[in-house]
Amino acid sequence: KAKHIGKDRYEMFATGMREPVVQRLQIESDLRRGLKDSEFQLFYQPIVSLKTGKIAGVEALVRWNSLKRGFISPGDFIPIAEETGLIIPLGEWILQEACRQMQEWHLQFPQNPPLMISVNLSSRQFSQPNLVQQVQFILDKINLDRKSLKLEITESMMMNDVEAAIELLKRLKDLGLRLSIDDFGTGYSNLSYLHRFPVDTLKVDQSFVRRMNSGESHDRYAQIVRTVIMLGHNLELDVIAEGIETEEQMKILQSLGCEYGQGYFFAKPLPSEQLAALLAKNPKW
Ligand code: C2E
Ligand code: MG
Ligand code: MG
Ligand code: MG
Numbered sequence: 001k002a003k004h005i006g007k008d009r010y011e012m013f014a015t016g017m018r019e020p021v022v023q024r025l026q027i028e029s030d031l032r033r034g035l036k037d038s039e040f041q042l043f044y045q046p047i048v049s050l051k052t053g054k055i056a057g058v059e060a061l062v063r064w065n066s067l068k069r070g071f072i073s074p075g076d077f078i079p080i081a082e083e084t085g086l087i088i089p090l091g092e093w094i095l096q097e098a099c100r101q102m103q104e105w106h107l108q109f110p111q112n113p114p115l116m117i118s119v120n121l122s123s124r125q126f127s128q129p130n131l132v133q134q135v136q137f138i139l140d141k142i143n144l145d146r147k148s149l150k151l152e153i154t155e156s157m158m159m160n161d162v163e164a165a166i167e168l169l170k171r172l173k174d175l176g177l178r179l180s181i182d183d184f185g186t187g188y189s190n191l192s193y194l195h196r197f198p199v200d201t202l203k204v205d206q207s208f209v210r211r212m213n214s215g216e217s218h219d220r221y222a223q224i225v226r227t228v229i230m231l232g233h234n235l236e237l238d239v240i241a242e243g244i245e246t247e248e249q250m251k252i253l254q255s256l257g258c259e260y261g262q263g264y265f266f267a268k269p270l271p272s273e274q275l276a277a278l279l280a281k282n283p284k285w
Helices: 002-007 009-017 021-036 074-084 087-108 131-141 162-174 220-234 247-255 272-281
Strands: 040-049 055-066 070-072 116-120 149-154 178-184 201-204 238-241
Touching: 021 055, 021 074, 021 087, 040 087, 040 272, 055 074, 055 087, 055 272, 074 087, 087 116, 087 131, 087 272, 116 178, 131 162, 162 178, 201 220, 220 238, 220 247
Parallel strands: 055 116, 116 149, 149 178, 178 201, 201 238
Antiparallel strands: 040 055, 055 070
């Protein structure tokens, strides 16, 4: 089921955009109430080192467990939260909760280097004038080792005003955190800017990864992934492959020198207690 949802993500975005006004207003007021009533929860999906097979970090992925509507996936409510501006308080809560949780896990599961926490930023958050202050405020409040926080942004978020985006990324980096380009290869890629983005990581989009069948030269998706990994390495970035569902895909990525992997093959996004149990088991893939 979850797999199905993941694959139809873009379709649902499109459907969401066409919701009738009244229905959207209803969702908006439900979102507002959900925020007040703590109906949101963070799930965490492991990011695994393909060199050691150990968990190197996690990505925080928000879930909405609505009393009224049941379980709603982010593809269905993030766009509405974006349009209504509710993503600002929601995003603030997500960042704070993710940092708080990781600080706790650092004490519980110390390792070297420490576990990383990745948090997605939405485009509305990215264009919010006091984003840097907001992140700084949370980092001052939660005593998390700053380089253990990684913010995920997409290329399309930066393309409105590239120079302003580069400035903003630099100011975020100056806080001591790290940056990652999410869903790389799907958005408005502009390769001529890529080397100027002060980012640390590229995440190869899952649409390429899950279509790889073999590492052979006739396997077009494997060739795309190989090229993205080379591009990342030439720019001295680490590469994370998203959407790894099979052992074969993992092995291909290992052979291509990809540093990290994420996907159902390792684990689905899990509630914090289940993720903690996984960390306690200290699994190796
Ligand atoms: P994303 O940041 O690219 O997150 C990866 C998505 O792929 C997640 O979907 C995850 O559950 C799914 N996934 C991971 N491994 C696999 C796999 O092996 N196969 C398949 N088919 N799917 C896999 P999710 O949690 O539904 O999130 C969808 C998108 O919603 C995210 O894409 C992100 O853009 C957005 N999102 C999620 N959480 C947040 C959040 O806290 N804040 C913001 N602004 N956006 C979020
Ligand atoms: Mg992400
Ligand atoms: Mg992604
Ligand atoms: Mg995404």
